[in-house]
Amino acid sequence: xxxxxxxxxxxxxxxxxxxxxxxxxxxxxxxxxxxxxxxxxxxxxxxxxxxxxxxxxxxxxxxxxxxxxxxxxxxxxxxxxxxxxxxxxxx
Amino acid sequence: xxxxxxxxxxxxxxxxxxxxxxxxxxxxxxxxxxxxxxxxxxxxxxxxxxxxxxxxxxxxxxxxxxxxxxxxxxxxxxxxxxxxxxxxxxxxxxxxxxxxxxxxxxxxxxxxxxxxxxxxxxxxxxxxxxxxxxxxxxxxxxxxxxxxxxxxxxxxxxxxxxxxxxxxxxxxxxxxxxxxxxxxx
Amino acid sequence: xxxxxxxxxxxxxxxxxxxxxxxxxxxxxxxxxxxxxxxxxxxxxxxxxxxxxxxxxxxxxxxxxxxxxxxxxxxxxxxxxxxxxxxxxxxxxxxxxxxxxxxxxxxxxxxxxxxxxxxxxxxxxxxxxxxxxx
Numbered sequence: 001x002x003x004x005x006x007x008x009x010x011x012x013x014x015x016x017x018x019x020x021x022x023x024x025x026x027x028x029x030x031x032x033x034x035x036x037x038x039x040x041x042x043x044x045x046x047x048x049x050x051x052x053x054x055x056x057x058x059x060x061x062x063x064x065x066x067x068x069x070x071x072x073x074x075x076x077x078x079x080x081x082x083x084x085x086x087x088x089x090x091x
Numbered sequence: 092x093x094x095x096x097x098x099x100x101x102x103x104x105x106x107x108x109x110x111x112x113x114x115x116x117x118x119x120x121x122x123x124x125x126x127x128x129x130x131x132x133x134x135x136x137x138x139x140x141x142x143x144x145x146x147x148x149x150x151x152x153x154x155x156x157x158x159x160x161x162x163x164x165x166x167x168x169x170x171x172x173x174x175x176x177x178x179x180x181x182x183x184x185x186x187x188x189x190x191x192x193x194x195x196x197x198x199x200x201x202x203x204x205x206x207x208x209x210x211x212x213x214x215x216x217x218x219x220x221x222x223x224x225x226x227x228x229x230x231x232x233x234x235x236x237x238x239x240x241x242x243x244x245x246x247x248x249x250x251x252x253x254x255x256x257x258x259x260x261x262x263x264x265x266x267x268x269x270x271x272x273x274x275x276x
Numbered sequence: 277x278x279x280x281x282x283x284x285x286x287x288x289x290x291x292x293x294x295x296x297x298x299x300x301x302x303x304x305x306x307x308x309x310x311x312x313x314x315x316x317x318x319x320x321x322x323x324x325x326x327x328x329x330x331x332x333x334x335x336x337x338x339x340x341x342x343x344x345x346x347x348x349x350x351x352x353x354x355x356x357x358x359x360x361x362x363x364x365x366x367x368x369x370x371x372x373x374x375x376x377x378x379x380x381x382x383x384x385x386x387x388x389x390x391x392x393x394x395x396x397x398x399x400x401x402x403x404x405x406x407x408x409x410x
Contacts, residue, residue: 048378048382049306049375049378049379049381049382050306050378050379050382051306051307052139052305052306052307052308052309052310052311054139054309054311055305055306055311055382055386056306058311059311059382059385059386060382063355063358063385064355066312066385066389067351067352067355069313070348070351070389070392070393071348073392073393073396073397074344074345074348074392074396076396076400077340077341077344077396077399077400077403078341080400080403080404081337081341081399081403084403138309139309139310139311139314142301142309142310142314143313143314143317146314146317146318146321147317150317150321150324151317151320151321151397151401154324154328154401155400155401155404158401158404158405159404
């Protein structure tokens, strides 16, 4: 009996938190919605030389994230190669 | 308005992905899900993400799933105990035909044949055996008509190919059965 | 006719067009939606249209990883050259700020990332298909 009571309690708490979050969400982000958007759309062509501001962001303002993402791809390929070898003497 | 309809379709597709049992149908539902998500991204003016989502979710990920589902090299056959009773079961005509058929089939598709004679304890019915024991075929003997009855899983890729091969033999029947997903004990 | 003939003929006909489309997405990364990552995945899918249906294997996995090492090193060097010199070669060394140097910088980065993503995805699925036989 205590099993379904605890589950019901957890579900009610989560539903209450979710309801509060959804109803308060528009007012939490009202004043900050356009600050970074205005900056990036006005200054990207002057500083990065790209008309597509997504390219300007991931190749000029956040270049190191793209560097590590390329490193992730390389490590994944090498890792899969290591895991799938079928030798007689396993490492 | 269109965006809301597409979001509801997304939820329906997600439930379908969870409840479906055939493996190949799952891959198609996942691909359609990814395509619908890409159109939701497109209608909200996020163009780069839509391009990446289509390229990854409709070409790269279903390819990996497809290769994994269809690369099962070991073909496991379970032969019922009643078929093997007695000492002279190897002289049985049906048994020789069965062995010839299985070896021909496995060497043609480069599979490895493995014969098992013990049943798994938990699932006494026919349908419940395929998943926990990782068994591909079950062979049993129908003694009245001197028939061999072979049952296989419907979502296995090898079973329709085996079906083509067993049509030449009159005494061997192939039955396809749905997969049974039971409770974990 | 054989059942597979339709797939083989169409895959061989479509292969150069998909490759060209992928290159178009990479090269016009700073004008229209696209860029290095997206074009790389499209080019990888064009290679697999040929490999998965026919049995034409053009690159082996060892060569792919060797080229990828060199490309990753090149990417690191190129991006650090911009950081360590305060971005001066890419903003015009002797002149005032000129647009063409910035566009060359963006295009070279896009090409390197595009080829790297292509080779990475081709390598991953080649290992899946061959199952570890090198």
